Each structure stands twice: as structure tokens, then as C-alpha cells.
Amino acid sequence: MSAVYLVRHGQASFGTDDYDRLSDRGRAQATALGQAWEASGFLPTQAYAGSMKRHAQTAIAALDAAGPSDGYDVDGGWDEFPHESVVEAYAPGYATTDARAFQATFVAAVARWASGEHDADYPESYASFTSRVLAAFDRVTSALGKGETAVVFTSGGPLAVVAAHLLAGDAATWSADAHMLWPRLNTVAINAGVTTVVTGASGRTLLAFNEHTHLPTDLLTYR
Numbered sequence: 001m002s003a004v005y006l007v008r009h010g011q012a013s014f015g016t017d018d019y020d021r022l023s024d025r026g027r028a029q030a031t032a033l034g035q036a037w038e039a040s041g042f043l044p045t046q047a048y049a050g051s052m053k054r055h056a057q058t059a060i061a062a063l064d065a066a067g068p069s070d071g072y073d074v075d076g077g078w079d080e081f082p083h084e085s086v087v088e089a090y091a092p093g094y095a096t097t098d099a100r101a102f103q104a105t106f107v108a109a110v111a112r113w114a115s116g117e118h119d120a121d122y123p124e125s126y127a128s129f130t131s132r133v134l135a136a137f138d139r140v141t142s143a144l145g146k147g148e149t150a151v152v153f154t155s156g157g158p159l160a161v162v163a164a165h166l167l168a169g170d171a172a173t174w175s176a177d178a179h180m181l182w183p184r185l186n187t188v189a190i191n192a193g194v195t196t197v198v199t200g201a202s203g204r205t206l207l208a209f210n211e212h213t214h215l216p217t218d219l220l221t222y223r
Contacts, residue, residue, distance in 0.1 A: 001200040002144040003207075004137075005044070005151045006159040007033065007062065009054040011191045011221045015097035019084075022057045029192035029219050030058040034065025036214035043067055045148035048140060050078035050155065058192065059153040072153070077136025080155035081129045082122065086113045089121040099223050103187075110183060130182075133161040141199050156189030163195055166206040185209065191221045 010026030012019050022030065037043065047063060049055040049072050056074075063069045083106070087094060090109035096102050112118060119125040124132075136158070140150050152159075161178075163185050168178035189210060196208040212220065 001198055002141075002147060003149045004140055004144070004197045004199065005149065006162060006195040006197070007058065007151060007153050008156050008159055008189050008191055008193050008195075009052075009058040009153060010061070011223070012054045014099060014102070014223055020053045022054055022061075025219060025221065026054070026191060027057065027061050029215060029221070030061035031065045032216070032219060033192050033194070033214050034062035037062070037066040042149075043069060044151040045145075046140075046143065046150040047072035047153075048075050048078065048150065049153040050074070050080070050158070051076040052079055052155070055079075055153045055155070062151075062153070062192075072151075075136055075139065077132050077139070078152055078154040078158050081113075081126075081157050082124055083110075083157075085123055086110060089113070089118065103223065107183070107187060110186070114179070114183060129157070130161050130165075130178075133158040134165060137162050137165075141197075141204060144199060156186050159195045160185035160189060162197065163206055163209050166197065166204060188222065190215070191223075192219075 010022045010029040012026060013021050013023050043066055049059040051074050059072050087106060087109045090112050091105055094105060113122060114126045116126055140152060144150055160182050164178040164181035167181055168175045190212045193210040193212040198205050198207050
């Protein structure tokens with residue numbers, strides 16, 4: 001049996017002119033994850049990251065803290081959906097530094113995007129996003145040998161796609177059940193949380209979602 005560990009990036013820099021970089025807390029979250037791996041003697045056989053800055057910074061901090069590694073490969077299939085465009089299409093010109101207020105707008109904007117009724121308004125449709133992520137997931141699982149482990153540093157949206165897909169039965173197509181599950185999982189993904197998938201003769205199974213016991217209470221964030 002093999003395993004894939006999907007890691008959400010550490011806290012990004014919400015409310016600044018460059019969201020796509022880790023905050024000080026985000027770097028501490030990634031380091032805490034790596035330190036937990038080092039304490040348990042864990043190092044992945046393979047490591048991947050999306051192409052976003054926050055993915056790279058999380059991967060570097062976690063892997064450096066875990067011990068000597070061969071680095072990671074970049075796969076843009078694990079990138080987050082274009083959330084700025086999703087919010088802009090729903091509320092043109094919307095801007096706030098209030099995370100709670102933003103969350104309410106974000107949830108409504110994502111629901112509009114995921115409905116599939118306004119695809120022309122977005123650079124990437126919800127259907128294209130889910131297909132992209134599931135293709136990246138297939139690439140990772142196909143490259144794993146028996147007993148090997150892979151870590152993927154990504155965002156909440158992609159890891160929620162994988163989790164919803166597996167909970168819905170790992171069907172070949174994006175099912176209605178997965179479509180219902182995805183927004184619920186996406187909104188509760190914890191920064192530097194770990195979602196675990198095991199693969200074997202019986203297929204691919206979601207073993208754990210959003211595990212975060214490596215994070216002390218003062219490092220627990222959702223955005």
C-alpha cells in the first residue's frame with residue numbers, strides 16, 4: 001500500500017499587496033509540520049508542489065525542517081482556482097481587510113462559479129478546475145510504487161476536490177455527490193493541515209482529512 005499526503009499551504013498574506021506569499025504565521029505552520037515529520041522519522045519518497053509562491057514556500061519550510069530531502073517537483077495542476085477572478089465576477093471592485101467579511105463574500109462568489117451557469121465570466125471554469133486537479137492526482141498516484149509515499153503541497157480547493165471525489169466513490173467523472181461535498185470541505189481546510197489518501201489493490205481511499213495535531217492552538221488558522 002502507498003500513501004499520498006496533501007498539504008494545504010501555510011497562511012498566506014491576506015489583506016496585503018501580495019496574497020501569494022506566506023505570512024510569518026504561515027512559515028511557522030509549515031515549519032511545525034516539518035518538525036513533526038522529523039520527530040516521527042518521516043520523509044516522503046516523492047514530493048510535489050503547485051506552481052504558486054505559497055506552495056513553494058510551504059514545501060521548502062516543511063521539507064527543510066523534516067531533514068535532508070531531494071526537494072520537490074512542480075506541477076501546476078495543483079494550483080488553486082483563480083479566486084480573485086471568482087470574487088471579482090461576483091462583486092466587482094470588492095476589497096476588504098476584514099477576513100470575516102471577506103469569507104461571506106467568498107462563499108457566495110464560489111457558489112456562483114461552481115454553479116456552472118456563468119462560465120464565460122471566468123478564466124477557468126469549475127469543471128475545468130476539477131478536471132485539472134484530478135488529472136494531477138492521477139499523475140501522482142500513477143508514479144507511486146508499492147510502499148512509497150508522496151507529499152503534495154497545494155491549496156484548500158484542490159485538496160477538497162480530491163477528498164470530495166474519493167468520498168463520492170472515486171468515480172471516473174465528477175459526480176453530483178462530489179459537487180455537493182466540495183464547497184463544504186473547501187471552507188474548512190486548515191492552513192498546513194494534512195489530508196491522507198492510501199492507494200492499493202482495492203483502489204484509492206481517503207484515510208484522513210484536515211489532520212492538524214502538529215499545530216499548536218496559536219498556529220491554527222483557516223485563512
